[in-house]
Amino acid sequence: MALAHERVFGQRSGARGEPAPYKAYIETYGCQMNFADSELVARILHSIGYGFTSQPEEADLVLLNTCAIREHAEEKIWQRLKYFHSLKRRRPHLVVGVLGCMAERLRQKLLAEAPVVDLIAGPDSYRHLPQLLRQVEGGHKAIHVLLSREETYADIAPLRVSPHKVNAYISIMRGCNNMCSFCIVPFTRGRERSRPWTTIVEEAKSLAEEGYKEIVLLGQNVDSYRDGAVDFAQLLARVAEAVPEVWIRFATSHPKDMRDEVLETIARYPNLTPYIHLPVQSGSDTVLARMNRGYTAQWYLQRIEAIRRYLPKAVISTDIIVGFCGETEEEFRETLALMEAVEFDAVYQFMYSERPGTLAARRYKDDVPPAEKKARLEQVIQLAQTLSLKRHRAQVGSVQEVLLERPARKNPADLAGRTFSGYPVVVRDAAEKYKLGTKIPVHVTSATPATLIGYVANDN
Ligand code: SF4
Numbered sequence: 001m002a003l004a005h006e007r008v009f010g011q012r013s014g015a016r017g018e019p020a021p022y023k024a025y026i027e028t029y030g031c032q033m034n035f036a037d038s039e040l041v042a043r044i045l046h047s048i049g050y051g052f053t054s055q056p057e058e059a060d061l062v063l064l065n066t067c068a069i070r071e072h073a074e075e076k077i078w079q080r081l082k083y084f085h086s087l088k089r090r091r092p093h094l095v096v097g098v099l100g101c102m103a104e105r106l107r108q109k110l111l112a113e114a115p116v117v118d119l120i121a122g123p124d125s126y127r128h129l130p131q132l133l134r135q136v137e138g139g140h141k142a143i144h145v146l147l148s149r150e151e152t153y154a155d156i157a158p159l160r161v162s163p164h165k166v167n168a169y170i171s172i173m174r175g176c177n178n179m180c181s182f183c184i185v186p187f188t189r190g191r192e193r194s195r196p197w198t199t200i201v202e203e204a205k206s207l208a209e210e211g212y213k214e215i216v217l218l219g220q221n222v223d224s225y226r227d228g229a230v231d232f233a234q235l236l237a238r239v240a241e242a243v244p245e246v247w248i249r250f251a252t253s254h255p256k257d258m259r260d261e262v263l264e265t266i267a268r269y270p271n272l273t274p275y276i277h278l279p280v281q282s283g284s285d286t287v288l289a290r291m292n293r294g295y296t297a298q299w300y301l302q303r304i305e306a307i308r309r310y311l312p313k314a315v316i317s318t319d320i321i322v323g324f325c326g327e328t329e330e331e332f333r334e335t336l337a338l339m340e341a342v343e344f345d346a347v348y349q350f351m352y353s354e355r356p357g358t359l360a361a362r363r364y365k366d367d368v369p370p371a372e373k374k375a376r377l378e379q380v381i382q383l384a385q386t387l388s389l390k391r392h393r394a395q396v397g398s399v400q401e402v403l404l405e406r407p408a409r410k411n412p413a414d415l416a417g418r419t420f421s422g423y424p425v426v427v428r429d430a431a432e433k434y435k436l437g438t439k440i441p442v443h444v445t446s447a448t449p450a451t452l453i454g455y456v457a458n459d460n
Pocket of ligand 1: 184
């Protein structure tokens with residue numbers, strides 16, 4: 001799953017609108033699942049009277065929702081804990097908690113080396129936060145990291161704070177039963193569990209009533225969604241029918257599990273968007289076997305061919321890891337060749353970073369020198385940009401419906417959004433006339449490797 005940057009939970013008052021007695025600050029790292037989890041945590045805190053602040057300096061409770069997928073993500077948390085240690089000297093009543101994958105993986109180390117940490121809760125432990133906070137109030141360290149085979153938080157409505165009500169995440173499942181050899185997720189998030197489809201449809205309906213324009217269905221491997229009654233293709237159909245005005249996206253698909261029924265369902269419903277994030281990780285069969293991914297390059301290319309057959313306008317993105325254990329120059333070249341064959345619209349690229357406890361750390365040597373990893377990463381970035389630019393340029397001249405999502409980064413007169421198929425777009429001179437959350441036709445006039453650029457069509 002593509003990584004996002006850290007994000008903080010926004011300002012909010014107390015449970016009934018009055019100033020809240022305690023303020024919580026939540027900082028989130030890692031994947032979209034973690035951002036969705038922070039919204040669950042916020043609901044649990046809100047139900048026991050917490051309000052929220054975007055300033056840790058004025059918080060009574062600081063929670064870091066962490067990621068363990070790469071070493072760099074964990075280093076950042078250790079740095080933040082140093083800062084919160086200094087903050088606690090000034091505000092001795094401050095409670096500091098570590099949540100998420102790093103809490104699950106490094107609980108002993110956190111207890112031993114970060115005395116500032118009062119509370120540690122793994123991804124399946126958020127329901128216990130009220131008791132854990134009481135334990136801390138009583139002067140004890142509180143820790144709960146048991147993984148569950150059942151917990152899906154299906155009965156807890158996430159607390160969303162986006163002022164614009166444009167996009168919302170719904171977690172449809174938790175955990176992962178795959179054992180990709182580089183990945184820590186099965187150890188930190190546990191076995192796969194699917195949420196009952198009825199609760200997902202209900203949540204989608206209430207988001208539509210609140211005015212959300214796009215819903216993203218989230219899971220580590222959505223193609224293996226199964227709640228005992230429906231599979232992923234059937235779930236997509238039921239959500240699409242329940243909220244016909246809302247655009248529906250999903251992430252993440254797994255090449256070995258993605259079935260034609262899912263593609264056929266997307267093609268059938270006008271609100272299921274043809275955006276497919278299909279991580280390939282490597283184009284070499286021998287590397288894929290060491291990664292324990294369960295498919296070959298040829299299989300992956302056949303899946304791409306199926307996507308293009310059912311969904312000719314599909315936008316396809318991927319994840320690639322360079323410098324995995326034992327990756328030779330020839331194996332790396334196979335990845336570049338696969339990228340060219342597919343012509344991805346977007347690539348999220350990473351240098352392999354060994355995670356202790358994973359199958360790869362136990363079986364293989366992390367033996368590609370750092371300088372070589374960096375050089376390979378650079379080549380992937382260059383090729384990805386060339387391919388994105390080619391795909392983006394092919395859109396120039398078209399008129400496409402765009403959902404306006406946020407102010408553009410560079411020019412306050414512009415707004416940024418996405419086409420129905422998932423291309424990012426900067427819409428020139430739209431800020432004055434159009435509200436975020438509006439869907440408008442945009443005439444695409446130019447493109448960069450990162451985005452399409454255009455003007456509102458027929459705008460007088
Ligand atoms: S599918 Fe593989 S990479 Fe994705 S979460 Fe599961 S084990 Fe990790």
